[in-house]
Amino acid sequence: xxxxxxxxxxxxxxxxxxxxxxxxxxxxxxxxxxxxxxxxxxxxxxxxxxxxxxxxxxxxxxxxxxxxxxxxxxxxxxxxxxxxxxxxxxxxxxxxxxxxxxxxxxxxxxxxxxxxxxxxxxxxxxxxxxxxxxxxxxxxxxxxxxxxxxxxxxxxxxxxxxxxxxxxxxxxxxxxxxxxxxxxxxxxxxxxxxxxxxxxxxxxxxxxxxxxxxxxxxxxxxxxxxxxxxxxxxxxxxxxxxxxxxxxxxxxxxxxxxxxxxxxxxxxxxxxxxxxxxxxxxxxxxxxxxxxxxxxxxxxxxxxxxxxxxxxxxxxxxxxxxxxxxxxxxxxxxxxxxxxxxxxxxxxxxxxxxxxxxxxxxxxxxxxxxxxxxxxxxxxxxxxxxxxxxxxxxxxxxxxxxxxxxxxxxxxxxxxxxxxxxxxxxxxxxxxxxxxxxxxxxxxxxxxxxxxxxxxxxxxxxxxxxxxxxxxxxxxxxxxxxxxxxxx
Amino acid sequence: xxxxxxxxxxxxxxxxxxxxxxxxxxxxxxxxxxxxxxxxxxxxxxxxxxxxxxxxxxxxxxxxxxxxxxxxxxxxxxxxxxxxxxxxxxxxxxxxxxxxxxxxxxxxxxxxxxxxxxxxxxxxxxxxxxxxxxxxxxxxxxxxxxxxxxxxxxxxxxxxxxxxxxxxxxxxxxxxxxxxxxxxxxxxxxxxxxxxxxxxxxxxxxxxxxxxxxxxxxxxxxxxxxxxxxxxxxxxxxxxxxxxxxxxxxxxxxxxxxxxxxxxxxxxxxxxxxxxxxxxxxxxxxxxxxxxxxxxxxxxxxxxxxxxxxxxxxxxxxxxxxxxxxxxxxxxxxxxxxxxxxxxxxxxxxxxxxxxxxxxxxxxxxxxxxxxxxxxxxxxxxxxxxxxxxxxxxxxxxxxxxx
Numbered sequence: 001x002x003x004x005x006x007x008x009x010x011x012x013x014x015x016x017x018x019x020x021x022x023x024x025x026x027x028x029x030x031x032x033x034x035x036x037x038x039x040x041x042x043x044x045x046x047x048x049x050x051x052x053x054x055x056x057x058x059x060x061x062x063x064x065x066x067x068x069x070x071x072x073x074x075x076x077x078x079x080x081x082x083x084x085x086x087x088x089x090x091x092x093x094x095x096x097x098x099x100x101x102x103x104x105x106x107x108x109x110x111x112x113x114x115x116x117x118x119x120x121x122x123x124x125x126x127x128x129x130x131x132x133x134x135x136x137x138x139x140x141x142x143x144x145x146x147x148x149x150x151x152x153x154x155x156x157x158x159x160x161x162x163x164x165x166x167x168x169x170x171x172x173x174x175x176x177x178x179x180x181x182x183x184x185x186x187x188x189x190x191x192x193x194x195x196x197x198x199x200x201x202x203x204x205x206x207x208x209x210x211x212x213x214x215x216x217x218x219x220x221x222x223x224x225x226x227x228x229x230x231x232x233x234x235x236x237x238x239x240x241x242x243x244x245x246x247x248x249x250x251x252x253x254x255x256x257x258x259x260x261x262x263x264x265x266x267x268x269x270x271x272x273x274x275x276x277x278x279x280x281x282x283x284x285x286x287x288x289x290x291x292x293x294x295x296x297x298x299x300x301x302x303x304x305x306x307x308x309x310x311x312x313x314x315x316x317x318x319x320x321x322x323x324x325x326x327x328x329x330x331x332x333x334x335x336x337x338x339x340x341x342x343x344x345x346x347x348x349x350x351x352x353x354x355x356x357x358x359x360x361x362x363x364x365x366x367x368x369x370x371x372x373x374x375x376x377x378x379x380x381x382x383x384x385x386x387x388x389x390x391x392x393x394x395x396x397x398x399x400x401x402x403x404x405x406x407x408x409x410x411x412x413x414x415x416x417x418x419x420x421x422x423x424x425x426x427x428x429x430x431x432x433x434x435x436x437x438x439x440x441x442x443x444x445x446x447x448x449x450x451x452x453x454x455x456x457x458x459x460x461x462x463x464x465x466x467x468x469x470x471x472x473x474x475x476x477x478x479x480x481x482x483x484x485x486x487x488x
Numbered sequence: 489x490x491x492x493x494x495x496x497x498x499x500x501x502x503x504x505x506x507x508x509x510x511x512x513x514x515x516x517x518x519x520x521x522x523x524x525x526x527x528x529x530x531x532x533x534x535x536x537x538x539x540x541x542x543x544x545x546x547x548x549x550x551x552x553x554x555x556x557x558x559x560x561x562x563x564x565x566x567x568x569x570x571x572x573x574x575x576x577x578x579x580x581x582x583x584x585x586x587x588x589x590x591x592x593x594x595x596x597x598x599x600x601x602x603x604x605x606x607x608x609x610x611x612x613x614x615x616x617x618x619x620x621x622x623x624x625x626x627x628x629x630x631x632x633x634x635x636x637x638x639x640x641x642x643x644x645x646x647x648x649x650x651x652x653x654x655x656x657x658x659x660x661x662x663x664x665x666x667x668x669x670x671x672x673x674x675x676x677x678x679x680x681x682x683x684x685x686x687x688x689x690x691x692x693x694x695x696x697x698x699x700x701x702x703x704x705x706x707x708x709x710x711x712x713x714x715x716x717x718x719x720x721x722x723x724x725x726x727x728x729x730x731x732x733x734x735x736x737x738x739x740x741x742x743x744x745x746x747x748x749x750x751x752x753x754x755x756x757x758x759x760x761x762x763x764x765x766x767x768x769x770x771x772x773x774x775x776x777x778x779x780x781x782x783x784x785x786x787x788x789x790x791x792x793x794x795x796x797x798x799x800x801x802x803x804x805x806x807x808x809x810x811x812x813x814x815x816x817x818x819x820x821x822x823x824x825x826x827x828x829x830x831x832x833x834x835x836x837x838x839x840x841x842x843x844x845x846x847x848x849x850x851x852x853x854x855x856x857x858x859x860x861x862x863x864x865x866x867x868x869x870x871x872x873x874x875x876x877x878x879x880x881x882x883x884x885x886x887x888x889x890x891x
Contacts, residue, residue, distance in 0.1 A: 100685045103685050104685075127686055131685050141656050190645070191645045191649075194644045445656060449652075453646070454642070456638060457641035457645060464645070464649065
C-alpha cells in the first residue's frame, strides 16, 4: 500500500499558515492593549497610556516585520524540502531507483515508466523532472519532451549546481530536435515531388511555409522559387509569411508579403490582391497582438491599397469591411471611418461590413461621438448589428450623464507571463492544441509515421505534412518558452 | 367429256401447284391481305419485345395465317427468323446497355447486326456500345496505370520516411554532443553525454552534483568493480601500480569500455587517466588507439547506413600503426589458415606501446596489448579497409592509406 506523501503535502500546506497565524496573532494585540487602557485610568495614566501605545506599535511593527520576512523564508523552506531527497516517500524513492536501474541496462522506456510512476507520487519533484529529461533525451524523437523536462527542472531549481550543464543539454536537444525537423521537412518536400498531382505546386508552397516556420528562410525561398505557376508561387510567399509570423518574425513576414505584386500580373491581379490583402490583415493582427499598434495601423493602410485592386465587388467590400473592423480594434477610429466611407455602395452588406459598422458605432458611442455613432448605426443593414449598435448608443447616452466618455483602446494580445514549472508540465501532459507533447508524434514519431500510411501518395503527403506541421508548431512554442525562461 | 374433265382437272391442279410452290418475287407484299399479315406479324414481334399485349384481330389473323402459312417460302421464313433473332439480340443488348455492361451489350448488338446487317438502329446501338466499351477500357487502363504510378510514388515516399526514421534512430548515438569536445573526455555510466541520473537516496550517485561536464576531477573511479578477465585486471593493476592514484582504476574502466566496444568512452577514461599522469606516453597511446578505433567503427557504421564516410575520420599513418599494433596482421583467421603465426609483440615493441613500463612489466603490457588487439579486431571486423587488405595478396605487410 503506497505511503501518502505527507511530508511534501505538509510542507506545501504549511506555507500559507505561517503568515496567517502571524496576522491573527497581531490582530489580538490592540484588543489586549485596549483592555489595559480601560483598567489603567489612574494618575500618571497619560504617560502610561503613551507607553502602552508605543509598546503596541513596537509589537505590531515586530509582527509586521516578521510577516514580511516570513514569506520568502517559508517559500525557501518549502522549496528546500520539496527538492531535497527526504521529501520523497519511500515508494517514490523506490520508483526512482528502479528507473535508474532500468536506465543503466539501458532500457530507457522502462526507466521513463518508473520515473512517471514516481512523478505520480511526487508530482513536484525536480529530481524526477531531471531523470525524466535525461531518460527521454535517450529516446529518439523525444528531444522536445526532454527539453521540457529539463526546463521544468530548471524552473524549479534555477540555482542548482548543474544548471549550466542542464542548460547546455537543453540547447543540444533543441538543436537535435531542429535537425530532426529539418530532415522531416525535407522528406515532406521529397514526397511533394512524388504526388504528381495538379496541386503539386500548391504542396510545394506548403513546404515552403514549413521551412519558414522552422526558421530556414533560404530553404523556404528556394522551394518557393521552384514553383513555376505565378499564382502558386505568390501563394507560397503567403505560406512563408505565415510561417514567419508563427516563428515570431513579423517584420520578415511583412517583407515576404511585399514581394507579392498584383499589378505585375494583369490576368490574376484580383486574385493576387485578394491573397495579399488577407495576408496583410493577418500581419496587422500579429503586430497588434505583439503590441505594435502603430505598425498594425500602417499595415492596415497598406492592406487597404491592396484591397482596392480586388476585382470582384463583393469580395472587395468584404475585405474593406474586415480592414475597417481591424482598424477599430487597433483604435484607429478615423481610419475606420475613412475606410467605411470609401466603400462603394453595392446595395449588399457583406457580413464583415455589417460587423465593422457595428463595432465602429459602438466605439464612437463609447468615445462620446453620439451623432457620429448614430450616423454609422443608420447605415447598418444587418438587423442584429443595428440593434446592438443602437443599444450601445443608448447606453452611451445614459452613461454620459454621470461619466466621461472612454476612448477606444487597441486590443493587445496576452502578455507572456513568467514561465513556471507548471507551464512545462502542462505541455508535457497535453493531448491537444499547438504543443500536445503527450501525443504520438512526440512520443514515437517513427511508429506514428508508419501508422499514417496510405496507398494514395497525396494522402500520404498530407499525413507527413500534417505531422511536420504539428512538430514545427510545437518546436516554436517550446523555443518561445525557452527564450522567455532565459530572460527570467 | 371425260377427256375434257381430265384436262380441266389437270389444269386446275397445275395452277394450284404452281401457286403453292413458286416464290413470289416482290409479290408477297403486293397483295394487301399479305401485306396486312406481315404488318400484324411485325406488330406482334414489336409488342412482344416490349412485353406488351399485341392488339390485333385474332380471328382474321388466324385465318390469314392459316391461309398464307403454306404460301411463304422457307428462305423467307428463315430470313424472318433471323430478323426476329436480330431483334431479340438487340433487345438483350439494350438490357446490358442500360446496365452499363458494355462488353455484353457489344456482344449482343454485334449478334443482332450480324443477323440484320442492314438495320441502322442496330448499327447505331453497336457503335455506341463499342464507344462506351472503349472508354471503359481506356479508363481502366488509366486507373491501372495510375495505380502503378501511385504504388511507385507511395514506395518512394515510404523510402523517404524510412530513411528519416532510421536517421532518427541513429541520432541519439551520434548526437551533437559527439561534436562538442567539452564533453568528450567525460565518462558516464550511461554512455551518455555527461549527465547522470540522480537519486537523492543513493550513496554512490550524487544528487544534482553528479553532473560531469567539463571537469574530470569529479569523476570517482575508485573502488569500482571490474568485469574484465582477471588476467587483464591483474595486468592493469601491476602495470600501473607505480602510477599516481586513480590511474589504474581509470585504465581499467577504459578497458571495460573497450570490452563493451564503447571506444569513445574508453578514450574518455584513458584521457582522464592521462590527466592524472600527464607524462605517461603509454596512456597517450591508449587515448590515440581508442580514438582511432572509435573513428574506424563510426566510419563502418556510417558505411552500413549508407552515409558518406565522415571527413573527420583520419586513418593513421603506417608509422602510427607500427606503434599501435606492433607486428599486427590484418585478419587473424586467414593468418592461421596460411599457417603463419601471429607474432606477439616483442619487448621492444611493448616499449613503444607502453613506454615507461619497466622490463618486468612487459608481460602485463603484452596482455593488455593482446586484449586491446582482440577487441579492436572484433570492433573493426567489418572494416572495408581491413577486409580489402585481408583479401589482397600477401598479408605480411598491410598497406594503410597514408594521408
